[in-house]
Amino acid sequence: MPPHPSQLPQLLPANSDDPRILHAQALKATKVDRSVFNNLITLYSKSNFPSHSLRLFHQIAHPNVVSWTSLISACSNTLLALHHFVYMLRHPTFPNQRTLASLFKTCASLSCLPFGLSLHCLSFKLSLSDEPFAGSALINFYSKFRLPDEAKKVFDEIPQKDNVCYSALITGLAQNSRCVDSLSVFAEMRSCDVASSMYSISSALRAAAELAALEQCKIIHAHAVVTAFDSYVVVGSALIDGYSKAGMVQDARRMFDSNLSDMNIVGWNALMAGYAQQGDHDSTLELFNLMEAQGFVPDEYSFLAVLTSLYNSGMFLQSEHWLTRMKLEYGLEPTLEHYTCLVGVMGRAGQLDKAERIALTMPFKPDAAVWRALLSACAIHGAADKAWSMATRVLELQPHDDTAYVILANVLSAAERWDDVAKVRWMMKDRRVKKKGGRSWIEVQGKVHVFVAGEWKHERSVEIYHKLAELMEEITKLGYVPVWDEMLHNVGEELKKEALWYHSEKLAVAFGVLSGSAPHGKPLRIVKNLRICKDCHEAFKYMTRVLEREIIVRDVNRYHRFFDGKCACGDMW
Numbered sequence: 001m002p003p004h005p006s007q008l009p010q011l012l013p014a015n016s017d018d019p020r021i022l023h024a025q026a027l028k029a030t031k032v033d034r035s036v037f038n039n040l041i042t043l044y045s046k047s048n049f050p051s052h053s054l055r056l057f058h059q060i061a062h063p064n065v066v067s068w069t070s071l072i073s074a075c076s077n078t079l080l081a082l083h084h085f086v087y088m089l090r091h092p093t094f095p096n097q098r099t100l101a102s103l104f105k106t107c108a109s110l111s112c113l114p115f116g117l118s119l120h121c122l123s124f125k126l127s128l129s130d131e132p133f134a135g136s137a138l139i140n141f142y143s144k145f146r147l148p149d150e151a152k153k154v155f156d157e158i159p160q161k162d163n164v165c166y167s168a169l170i171t172g173l174a175q176n177s178r179c180v181d182s183l184s185v186f187a188e189m190r191s192c193d194v195a196s197s198m199y200s201i202s203s204a205l206r207a208a209a210e211l212a213a214l215e216q217c218k219i220i221h222a223h224a225v226v227t228a229f230d231s232y233v234v235v236g237s238a239l240i241d242g243y244s245k246a247g248m249v250q251d252a253r254r255m256f257d258s259n260l261s262d263m264n265i266v267g268w269n270a271l272m273a274g275y276a277q278q279g280d281h282d283s284t285l286e287l288f289n290l291m292e293a294q295g296f297v298p299d300e301y302s303f304l305a306v307l308t309s310l311y312n313s314g315m316f317l318q319s320e321h322w323l324t325r326m327k328l329e330y331g332l333e334p335t336l337e338h339y340t341c342l343v344g345v346m347g348r349a350g351q352l353d354k355a356e357r358i359a360l361t362m363p364f365k366p367d368a369a370v371w372r373a374l375l376s377a378c379a380i381h382g383a384a385d386k387a388w389s390m391a392t393r394v395l396e397l398q399p400h401d402d403t404a405y406v407i408l409a410n411v412l413s414a415a416e417r418w419d420d421v422a423k424v425r426w427m428m429k430d431r432r433v434k435k436k437g438g439r440s441w442i443e444v445q446g447k448v449h450v451f452v453a454g455e456w457k458h459e460r461s462v463e464i465y466h467k468l469a470e471l472m473e474e475i476t477k478l479g480y481v482p483v484w485d486e487m488l489h490n491v492g493e494e495l496k497k498e499a500l501w502y503h504s505e506k507l508a509v510a511f512g513v514l515s516g517s518a519p520h521g522k523p524l525r526i527v528k529n530l531r532i533c534k535d536c537h538e539a540f541k542y543m544t545r546v547l548e549r550e551i552i553v554r555d556v557n558r559y560h561r562f563f564d565g566k567c568a569c570g571d572m573w
Contacts, residue, residue, distance in 0.1 A: 068091075208246075233259075240255050245277070247525055273308070352386055384420075405433060409425070523550035
């Protein structure tokens with residue numbers, strides 16, 4: 001005997017994987033109510049039968065908001081969902097918060113910002129935008145459109161925030177490089193006794209990873225263990241990424257090994273990327289081979305990690321081999337990022353003409369990053385004429401790229417082409433380009449301290465500057481010679497000295513020594529928002545001898561591990 005219609009909604013999800021069987025049972029019943037059709041529409045959509053969902057919907061004599069929502073959700077992430085919503089309003093039927101949540105998701109997926117803004121207005125008029133379900137979807141919508149401030153406003157207007165709302169904002173802020181804010185919201189969530197989820201934890205770890213905030217990563221890791229979310233693959237992958245980007249690749253490897261049986265391709269790629277940023281190509285390739293042995297098929301991110309490791313190691317012959325292997329053996333088409341690695345490593349190896357040919361003949365239009373990589377290579381090899389050509393290409397795409405002007409000026413200065421240096425300065429002045437201010441930060445007891453060159457805003461500035469002066473005097477005795485930036489060419493010797501001494505990364509190191517940011521003998525870990533300058537790079541080599549400890553710097557390009565008077569990058573970055 002077929003089930004009674006009132007029993008079908010409960011039976012539908014668990015009774016069969018094929019909704020057509022349940023549909024047939026429903027048709028045999030003496031009476032089928034609307035709720036059965038609504039459930040069947042949802043089940044058909046989940047089983048990838050969208051045409052059945054639409055046909056069934058048209059059989060409903062008087063569809064209600066649940067019926068419309070089921071149909072709209074069945075067409076989620078397609079324009080049909082928006083069309084059905086317009087017809088729904090004409091019916092007329094007003095949406096509920098689940099209808100709006102599905103629509104906000106669709107607008108984010110289809111990049112329909114105007115439609116989404118109209119939906120927000122409607123949800124506000126219907127007093128639904130401050131409901132948790134619709135509100136969290138709206139937060140995600142604004143985050144996807146790079147509007148984190150709007151997402152935060154929506155969040156603030158929700159009176160009863162649940163863990164989905166918090167997760168949406170934590171994730172959105174992390175995706176929009178608002179990492180400190182993301183961690184602050186995560187801390188707020190915990191202080192309000194709102195339960196964590198694997199999404200809020202993994203997103204908080206992503207924010208900590210971008211900041212290279214090791215202590216924050218450890219704190220969140222401990223929380224994940226207490227809440228038993230550390231066993232989830234998405235959290236495990238985020239932990240590997242967090243420790244890797246904090247420069248603690250060995251900790252990331254231990255985390256990886258403890259979860260090896262459950263690890264997915266994301267975790268493998270995260271660890272390979274960690275080794276790659278350190279320039280450890282041997283470990284990267286070892287992991288790549290182990291991944292294949294475990295039955296995983298490498299994807300484009302796996303090859304990007306390999307090429308990055310070779311780029312950071314200056315191994316151009318192997319880079320060509322791996323790019324060819326990627327195409328022929330694995331059937332993967334290299335992206336612009338893969339070619340950028342190849343162009344960069346060719347340039348670093350002194351193959352400037354070949355690197356330029358690759359950039360001009362690759363199946364992508366070169367972007368500013370490609371030409372900037374070649375410009376940096378020209379600087380390494382003192383190729384002033386080609387540097388001018390590469391800088392011109394960069395500035396055609398990004399006229400206000402201060403890095404390109406500075407690198408070009410330094411190359412021309414080294415070649416003593418002072419007239420050309422003057423032209424570069426005039427171009428910067430004419431286009432109102434100023435050299436971007438460097439910022440460095442160091443984490444002490446879970447708190448991030450930010451430093452700007454020559455600034456005295458820190459509460460311990462007097463001690464910091466005094467300690468730095470001591471360090472600079474000590475390394476000068478060991479043979480340190482300042483490496484002048486061309487921008488200081490016309491500045492007096494004393495002013496030059498002062499300008500170089502008080503760079504942000506040097507201030508961060510001095511504070512790290514003062515505050516005991518790590519136990520004696522442990523590395524000092526610094527993060528910088530720009531490329532580390534040549535003078536700081538040279539000074540840190542000497543400082544490792546004075547302090548008898550490692551200094552690890554993560555700049556915008558890669559990790560630098562200073563130890564025993566040298567750097568693991570081999571002075572190529």
